[in-house]
Amino acid sequence: MRLSRYFLPVLKETPSEAQIVSHRLMLRAGMIKQASAGIYSWLPLGFKVLRKLENIVHEEQIRAGHIPMLMPTLQSADLWRESGRFDDYGEEMLRIKDRQGRDMLYGPTNEELITDIFRAHVGSYKDLPLTLYHIQWKFRDEIRPRFGVMRGREFLMKDGYNFDVSKEAALHSYNRHLVSYLRTYERMGLQAIPMRADSGPIGGDDTHEFLVLAETGESEVYYDSEITDLRFGEREVDYDSVAECQAVLEEFTSRYARTDETHDEALFNQIPEERRRVARGIEVGQIFYFGTKYSEPLGATVQTRDGASVPVHMGSHGIGVSRLVGAIIEASHDERGIIWPEGVTPFHVGLVNLKQGDAEADAACEAIYGSVLALGLDPLYDDRDERAGGKFATMDLVGLPWRITVGPRGLKNGVVELTSRRTGESEELPPEQAVEKLAQIYAGHRVPMAI
């Protein structure tokens, strides 16, 4: 993309309404604009990151054998009356009357609707296990929306639902989700720690939240410092293997790690003192096993192998896709702006022409631009007639992890400059070697497939 043809309305001033760094940087980098309280328009740069996260989530869910679909944003109140949650849910649920006076709501979650689909179409253990998921906009009418997309009212969430014939099978689904979430967050350049949590209005006993450590996190967290040394890495896990998924669960949840809701001081004090940590975390996902809490009232049953009819065992599993954009920025920025991890960056490289209009510099930039595109990578070329300082400040603010700087002086010696946004280190290279290096850097960060 050429910046002269893009829409990237960066702000010079720091917006006064933004209290946390991700909100400030998303506004300043032209990623979002508030449409009304807690509701945002995603400007082109923000949409690009959001869509990339969405594609990564899809890819990892499909890899785990989960099946994508899409439920609507608006739901009829009737199903929620069947489960009892229409009255229970509280004022965060946005209740709506349509022109016929029918009670509707903007879905804050989808347990009822998915269970209704299941009960209409599935009747036998032979059709199980089954996990369906979607990535759809949700609405929760927060009394005091704040922190930008981190605590908005309209937000994008992946929510998945597993259906299994027994508790044992459902717990494997739980573990499978845990594994797929660890992979998902690491691909996004995040360390998200599974912590024992409270189930809230979803219900159920078994639940883990995934938290990204950050000073601005909304939750206080307590953990054994050994947990931050764990990495999922490149390992291959067979998602059908009960033992393999169970082993990952044990590896990542056997050490103490809890949010303030479930914190147990006595247990915490059993950790050697030098490993005890108290910090803050941002919740970016949660998994639940809640058994038959919805299948019983909604009558979602299956026939077992021996002919009995049993309510299906379920769990639900969420990833906060839009809030992840904020969480990544909270975890990865400096005083000059955002620093995108390679796996989620909106553009793979920024190309800065120090002397727009200089025939040689323009030609070199065009050649590099073409070579980067030919690699299947996405460059952002600042082809505007602006001062170098302004171009650098924009690139630093929007946070592309790599920058190639092209100027007449370097070209005389046959080199351009390749700079890492994270370390600030530059090296001078012939243009084709700079492009080759980019190819190597991004070889481990595949562009997600189209879903």
Place this chain on the structure above:
Amino acid sequence: MRLSRYFLPVLKETPSEAQIVSHRLMLRAGMIKQASAGIYSWLPLGFKVLRKLENIVHEEQIRAGHIPMLMPTLQSADLWRESGRFDDYGEEMLRIKDRQGRDMLYGPTNEELITDIFRAHVGSYKDLPLTLYHIQWKFRDEIRPRFGVMRGREFLMKDGYNFDVSKEAALHSYNRHLVSYLRTYERMGLQAIPMRADSGPIGGDDTHEFLVLAETGESEVYYDSEITDLRFGEREVDYDSVAECQAVLEEFTSRYARTDETHDEALFNQIPEERRRVARGIEVGQIFYFGTKYSEPLGATVQTRDGASVPVHMGSHGIGVSRLVGAIIEASHDERGIIWPEGVTPFHVGLVNLKQGDAEADAACEAIYGSVLALGLDPLYDDRDERAGGKFATMDLVGLPWRITVGPRGLKNGVVELTSRRTGESEELPPEQAVEKLAQIYAGHRVPMAI
């Protein structure tokens, strides 16, 4: 995908509530399930088609230089009061009060919101031309929703908005959209004819609707039969060229083609009688030039080259993404089910194992399945232990354009059967040749890129 692990709840009975063939077939093929009146869940097969259409629309919009972003579903009433449409819009607009009692609405369209973004960030002719678009769910509270996704209440639409410094420049944007729409529909296997139309609540003088001819269409259309011989084809158009885009507009709109709203009997009668056609059509898109209708009341102005401040010239351009799924089925089906065009089919080929459990047949199917995946194509393998008749009926119903049938008898002669869903013609080929033929068939139908 292996059918044994997929969720494809096909129905044997024809649902009584469905009046038109696309609605019946989408229900029967397990593509959708009604959630409430005019609101549907997209089951996995339906979602796959929907997402494919969405990706094609993105790809063609980006090719035309238009920039993707995303506006929220819920909007504040304030902006709509500024434009005067909050009161004008009528009961199809779903009005909502949040917990603080603020007036909100579920966006039926986004002229106000996009103009607000524009006026906040753009002030100079240097930033123009600019076209921003998004693909987002909309809501129109139809008094009598029907025909499945063809006239639903919650629907997915691409809506794009051009901002130009003058009427002349805006008309080029109009033409550019027309060109990109012709390409888009043809990639979907559709012939959509631009017809002079009425502007309705969007406003403006210049507007064309794109209509797909189908007996079940909601509009009566009048046209010169020569128009159905036009094809956009593989031509390359320079979207920046005023002359090239204008030439396409003239080619595709110079013959008589109007909906009943703008039909002119006298003009129609000037066509030679043997070329006059009266038929029905499904609207799948519309483009508008409406000048300063929104920029004036909302104060969206730019400085021109000579320092004057002028309201920006705008148009809006929509493609009905979810209704297109129905329109494609209306235009392409037979008594056995759907017939997907290659460009939009949810799976590229169905693989039918005539004797599941037979070691040789199973091994041959696995080998073909792997080869098709290795081509980057998406097979649906019916690996269930079912009768051949049932497997064929399911494949015909869900409408995959190609089927490979594998059975012990053929394998003895070293062949499998490759069958065209459209013609019903089969040929016997060695497995690797059948796969090679698929590769050729789909070479011209690229899988859309991830946006």
